[in-house]
Amino acid sequence: MNKPFIKQEKIRFKHIDYAGIVFYPRFLEMLNDLVEDWFEEALERPFSKMHETNGIPTVDLKVQFKNAARLGEVLNKSLWVKELKSSSVNCGFKYTNESEKVVLEGDVTLVNVTIAEDRNTIKAEPFNEEMKQKISKFVIQTT
Template sequence: MSNYFIKEEKIRFQHVDYAGIVFYPRFLEMLNALVEDWFEEALERPFSTIHETNGIPTVDLKVQFKKAARLGETLTKYLWVKNLGGASVNCGFRFKDAEGNTCLEGEVTLVNVAISKDRNAIKAEPFSEDMKEKITPYIVSES
């Protein structure tokens, strides 16, 4: 599991609906937090500095909701790289409960973009060689 970026998240009251299960948009917020943590902790590129000159928008997202997650549970969130392109990275993700059951899984494609100084133009910009080196260890070949 060394190729996976892993974080835990406790399901809090703010995440759930009246039935006490995670309201589906909160899962996407948890995914975004996982991506932000990966960039900051593993890739040493925190969002607080990325957005001064660049961005890393989500351009494609596929999600499957497999099992409800409930208030008080702790989820283990996994993220890995399926494909690294010149300016894009396609990541797989999976959220599991304490028993190892998958609650959520899917893939997300992010694109590195340059933002003009006047903020009116955004265009894809290849990852630097340094960034590619930092991303590469998270590539998981699927068979």
């Protein structure tokens, strides 16, 4: 059975607002970090190499904020594949706190693109078979 990609994130002072809870844009930065780590660690396609000629921009994002996260807490961030298409991947994600309460959850759709040498033209490009195989290891059917 496939498993999600999981990373931990400690809530730091830089993440919080005046109320002492994570400021919502920081959650999206954490999501980008999770996607970047997934590509580097699990898919063996680090952004540092990919972005020379390609990219994986977010084209759709749905987020539900469930509970506050506070300074010093550690979140478990999970990412899994809900649907893999020829040039895009729809992923589910969830952050839980140490009490296993859901803090944040949602969906993100990423598109594999090629970037022209002049950096002015970007177009969708199908994933190659090797990448499809790697991504498919994270497909989890949810009900």
